[in-house]
Amino acid sequence: MSTTILEMDNVTIRFGGLTAVDSVNLNIQEGTIRALIGPNGAGKSTIFNLITGIYPPTSGEIRFLGQKINGLKPHLITEMGIARTFQNIRLxxxxxxxxxxxxxxxxxxxxxxxxxxxxxxxxxxxxxxxxxxxxxxxxxxxxxxxxxxxxxxxxxxxxxxxxxxxxxxxNPKLILLDEPAAGMNPQEKQTLMSMINKIKSMDLTIFLVEHDMKFVMSLSDRIAVLDYGKKIASGTPAEIKKNPAVIAAYLGKEVV
Ligand SMILES: Nc1ncnc2c1ncn2[C@@H]1O[C@H](COP(=O)(O)OP(=O)(O)OP(=O)(O)O)[C@@H](O)[C@H]1O
Ligand SMILES: [Mg+2]
Incomplete structure (x- = not known):
């Protein structure tokens, strides 16, 4: 039986008048690759910032292996087993x-x-x-x-x-990758893809934000789609590809 490693329960964050993440519910199963996609400014990186304790949510709850983590300091969340990379290189x-x-x-x-x-x-x-x-x-x-x-x-x-x-x-149990393939050439992306699969096979769970749809579709077990802070769809890659709300959010562009 699969275990839920991460749960977001009605999570909202507002910055002034902007609701960057709006009542999001999300479950991630242990040992899977879950992707989060959506247009620029949809709130994807903000979700990572919420999970890793950079911002506390305005409302809602985030649980890691059943334990509430919102309100904890980022270093404690890292200690519990959540690691991340950032959208921009920080070396x-x-x-x-x-x-x-x-x-x-x-x-x-x-x-x-x-x-x-x-x-x-x-x-x-x-x-x-x-x-x-x-x-x-x-x-x-x-x-x-x-x-x-x-x-x-x-x-x-x-x-x-x-x-x-x-x-x-x-030594994380869950790893959050924020646009890991951004700026890579096709060969670099291919190499990265096989390494992400290798990480999965090491009993880790991966939460991936990525704009490259081929990359997302071929790696992910399930995909959640965010638009203006709201989760508008969730499903397998095949389901997401043909979801009308997703196609509309991408301005009618084909998702793949
Ligand atoms: N600390 C903050 N203060 C004010 N507004 C913020 C803050 N962080 C994020 N936002 C706003 O929240 C919204 C969501 O931003 P976020 O960075 O999460 O988008 P994203 O989905 O990661 O986009 P991209 O694909 O461009 O990386 C944007 O409108 C952004 O300007
Ligand atoms: Mg981002």
Whole structure:
């Protein structure tokens, strides 16, 4: 039987007079790839910001594995097992690939200030496990051989994969990817697609925002469609492709 990993229950957020997310209900089943699509400004990234605790919802509830998470600080939500990438690349260009991944794990660090200065055995063990988790995540994203390069010297497609590696290294159960294929060439997209499938096979759940419809349709188990903050459709890729409300939201353009 499948488990619901994430539930959004009537979630709304208003920014001044704008209702960016409007009474959204959404369930994601563990071990699946769920996509969220919709025109620019529909509220997709805002939904990610709500789930990761950047904004509290104006009303409604968000539950992760049955536990209410809205109102929790972002670092606690990361600790519980939700990781994300951002729509725009957020890397430290002058740091190495490995360092960029390690930085994502400060949420797992227990060492206090004194322990860090004295480099106690506990701190050393912790450092070792952070390096190990980072190297593993880089291997998954096929960037292990580039660990000592500066992030800024990686080709664009690899920089985006590096961000996913950073999210993976926090050992999440659910990973939110905000337009991971944006700006990639077809070959880079193909590589990314196979890596996202690999992540799924590692027992992770993926919540994906993406404008590239071919990418979305071939990866997703289910798709939710957002327009002006409202969920207007939800279903399998085949159902979404022929949904009249979805076609209208995309101004009559064919979805695929
Ligand atoms: N912090 C904020 N303050 C005010 N308005 C905001 C804020 N964050 C988002 N918005 C507004 O909420 C709406 C939804 O924005 P959001 O970034 O979620 O859209 P999106 O679906 O991710 O679009 P895109 O596909 O262009 O990334 C937009 O009108 C945006 O201007
Ligand atoms: Mg966005």
């Amino acid at each position: 430290f260009g002058d740091m190495t690939v490995l360092e960029n991944v390690m930085i994502g794990q400060h949420c797992r660090t227990k060492a206090n200030f004194i322990g860090a200065i004295l480099r106690s055995p506990g701190v050393k063990a912790e450092e070792k496990s952070i390096v190990e988790a980072s190297l593993n995540a880089l291997e998954v994203m096929e960037l292990g051989h580039k660990k000592d390069e500066l992030a800024k010297n990686l080709p664009y497609g690899e920089q985006r994969r590096l961000e996913i590696a950073r999210a993976l290294a926090t």
